[in-house]
Amino acid sequence: MSSFEPRIVAFLCNWCSYAGADLAGTSRIKYPPNVRTIRVMCSGRINPMFIVNALQEGADGVLISGCHPGDCHYSKGNYYARRRYQVMKNILEYIGIHPDRVRMSWVSAGEGQKFADVINEVIEGIKALGPAEEIRRR
Amino acid sequence: MINIKINSVPLEVEEGTTILEAAKKGDTPIPTLCHHPALDSFGACRLCVVEIHYGKRVKIVTSCNYEVWDGLEVFTDTDRVRKSRAMTLELLLARCPDVRMIKDLAREYGVKQGRFSEESDNCILCGLCVRICKERMGVGAADFVGRGVDMKIDTPYSRGSDACLACGACVTVCPTGAIDLEKRFSRNEPVPLKSVFNAGMSTKPVIATPFPQAVPNIPVIDSANCVYLRTGGCRTCETFCEAKAIDYDQKDETVEVDVGTIIAATGFDLYNPEEKPEYGYGKYPEVITGLEFERLVSASGPTGGKILINGKEPRKVVFIQCVGSREEGGKREYCSRVCCMYTAKHAHLVKERLKDAEISIFYTDLRAFGKGYEEFVNRVKDEGTTYRRRELNEPIEVTKKKGKLTVTAKGHPALEADMVILATAVVPREDSLELARKLNISLSPDGFFLEAHPKLKPVETLTGGIFLAGCAQGPKDIPDTVSQASGAASRAISILSKDTIMMEAITAAVNEAKCRGCGLCVEICPFNAIELKEINRLGYTVKVASVNEALCKGCGSCSAACLSQAVQQKGFTDTQILEAIRGIV
Incomplete structure (x- = not known):
């Protein structure tokens, strides 16, 4: 079990979290390579279907990260994302997926270190849960 | 005529x-x-x-x-006129032998003391104070009291006046300086108006030009303290203004301007050294900040450029750098970048004005990084300034005993000082978060505005059309600020000079065959870019969503909300994202 390296899909909003991840890179801050990022323009773009799909396709965990409340580039997108996330957690539990596999965080464009910290935290959490076999297709 | x-x-x-x-x-x-x-x-x-x-x-x-x-x-x-004036002056001189103005006039008219017995009054009973209070301020707090030789200016029953506004007009007009407003005339405490430009080290009139190089260089009325705006009296400035330019009816107003680009160049605040009581700032008047020293040596400053502390020229001057900056693990981990050089400049100025002053500078790391900077620091060292190194985590303490300041630092002898100057940290403006939210830009962890890329886009922000210049983006000196500001200005111009702007093709588009016209996307769009329109589908009139591409900013919230996947954000369609997921896991 200790050799288990989870695969994590991170949906990052273009303006805050993706820029934060970029800053982590330009600042030479290290974080494990378990996370693969998908850039969307806003966390409000993230359809709950994407999350289920990522878990079906083989991800062990999903991270949604957007701008801090009040900082959304499109003024309301991160609030939509937060509401969907809350509803999503109940649905995940209902379909037999541990709700902690899906995490949400706020990382601003200036928080390169926080991005790395969040990634480490998510990986820790997913490692504790083990591989997601529940709804995997293959 | x-x-x-x-x-x-x-x-x-x-x-x-x-x-x-x-x-x-x-x-x-x-x-x-x-x-x-x-x-x-x-x-x-x-x-x-x-x-x-x-x-x-x-x-x-x-x-x-x-x-x-x-x-x-x-x-x-004429002789007759001179004789008449001389007689008046002789009497005035006997009444007020110590008043400089009377003495000067008496000398001019060849009047000497002696014929009349001397008194020691300051007041010449000109009545200017009484008249300005009554005629202009509309108060009449003091008046002539008594008759003949007993006449004097006083408040009723010599009790001091409640009606007095403590405006100080009587003190200003008194030709002999005879008025003791605080102790005798007023029962309301006069509040001196501190000059912000002189870092509170001098006072300013109610109507004044904010600072010598203000643009536009015209005076403003401090509406909270103007007697006319408080009580309807005074209007003295109006009488004096030959151009008839005084307008008491002007109010603060919010002006809305349509702009194509914005440059955020809102500058910085200074760290308040009172937060670190070991330096004694606020407790001892001999401890001042670098900015206060800057005003002190300025020719337009409160002392006209003389370095004076408690009215005396200091002999021993100690500078302390890194006050509030470079706090490891603290809120201000950054170097303020300007203090090393301005402290060196200040040391140079002290040496220039006070030849035999003993100067010590406590520094942590001497950062003379710019063109000609190292040379300047060496010159200051050659002039006789002692640089003393201290570690950041070793506190420096300023104490006062018997009116003498002592600066103690680890590894150095205790230094006596007549004046201590603190190089305080450059900190973000108090309202920078508020402005960042308004402009939709980000802050870096230190609280300054965040640039789009630390190396390749140091002038841009992540929000198109908004640029940064100066210390609003981070501490920097004047050459760096000028460079960045020039960069920001030319970036802004390059947008403004174009007739059209290229947008990223990431707007939402509706597949009208799939749309069921539920209107969810209309409701969710933060920019009101979607509305329902009627189309003909197989002979029936149905409602479908329609995107106004000029308004759509491409957030994709509608695509995520759409129940039938009819609204899709270009470049970020469901299919594309699902393919991306399949590709990376």
């Missing part, structure tokens, strides 16, 4: 002018103590006497309240 002659020189003046005003117009000096252009003429001091000639008659009159008439001949400096 009326034609008169002053000392045989013809002069044309308006009707109703007094001789004093006419003489002023003709540049003929007439001494006066009780006249003030903003007040009615009083004729109390009798110093403005002049000789007038009409026909064969000659008469002595007070020029301040004598109106001119056609053909009047005035002589301002």
Whole structure:
């Protein structure tokens, strides 16, 4: 079990979290390579279907990260994302997926270190849960 | 117009002018103590006497309240006039032997003390204070009390006045400095208006130009303290303004401007060293900040450029750098970048003004990184300034015993100091978060505005059309600020000079065949870019969503909300994202 390296899909909003991840890179801050990022323009773009799909396709965990409340580039997108996330957690539990596999965080464009910290935290959490076999297709 | 002659020189003046005003117009000096252009003429001091000639008659009159008439001949400096003034001055000098102004005038008229017994009063009973209070301020807090030789200026029952506004107008007009507003006249405490520009080290009038190079360089009225705006009295400045430019009705207003680009160049605040009590700032007046020192050495500053602390020139000066900056693990981990160099400059200025001053600078790491900077620091060192290194985590303490400051730092002898100057940290503006939210830009962890890329886009923000310049983005010195500001300006111009702007093709698009016209996307769109329109589908009129591409900013919230996947954000369609997921896991 200790050799288990989870695969994590991170949906990052273009303006805050993706820029934060970029800053982590330009600042030479290290974080494990378990996370693969998908850039969307806003966390409000993230359809709950994407999350289920990522878990079906083989991800062990999903991270949604957007701008801090009040900082959304499109003024309301991160609030939509937060509401969907809350509803999503109940649905995940209902379909037999541990709700902690899906995490949400706020990382601003200036928080390169926080991005790395969040990634480490998510990986820790997913490692504790083990591989997601529940709804995997293959 | 009326034609008169002053000392045989013809002069044309308006009707109703007094001789004093006419003489002023003709540049003929007439001494006066009780006249003030903003007040009615009083004729109390009798110093403005002049000789007038009409026909064969000659008469002595007070020029301040004598109106001119056609053909009047005035002589301002005849023997008779001088004699009359000398007599008045002799009496005034006996009454107020210590008043400088009276002494100067007496010398001018050859008056010596001796004939009358001396008193030691300061007040010459000109009544300027009484009149400005009554006529201008509309208060009348003090008045003439007593008669004859007992006459004096006082408040009712010598108790001090409740009605007094403590505006200080009487102190300003008093020619002899006889008024003790705080202790005798007013029961309301006068509050000095501190000059913000001089870092609170001097006072300023209610109407003043904010600072010497202000743009526009015109005075403003401090509406909270203006007597006219408080009580409806005064309006003295209006009387003096020849251009009739005083407008009491102006109000603060919010101006809305349509702009294409914005440059955020809102500058910085300074760290308040009172948060670190070990430096003694706020406790000892001899401990000042670098900015306060800057005002102190400035020719337009409170001391006219003289380095004075408690009225004396300091002999021993100690500078302490990194006050509030470079706190490891703290809120301000950054270096403020400007302090090393301005402290070196200050040391140089002290040396320049006070040749035998002993100067010590406590520094952590000397960061003389710019062009010519290292050379300058070496020059300062050669001038005799001692640089003393200290570690950041070793506190420096400033203590005071028997009126002498002592600066103690680990590894150094305790230093006596007459003046301690703190190089305080450059900190983000108090309202930077508020402005960042308004402009939709980000802050870096230190609280300054965040640039789009630390190396390749140091002028841009992540929000298109908004640029950064100066210390709003992070501490920097003047050459760096000028460079960044020039960069920001040219970036802004390059947007403004174009007729059209290219947008990223990431707007939402509707597949009308799939859309069921539920209107969820209409509701969710933060920019009101979607509305329902009617189309003909197989002979039926149905409603479908329609995107206004000019309004759509491409957030994709509608795509995530759409139940039938009819609204898709270009470049971020469901299919594309699902493919991306399949690709990476």
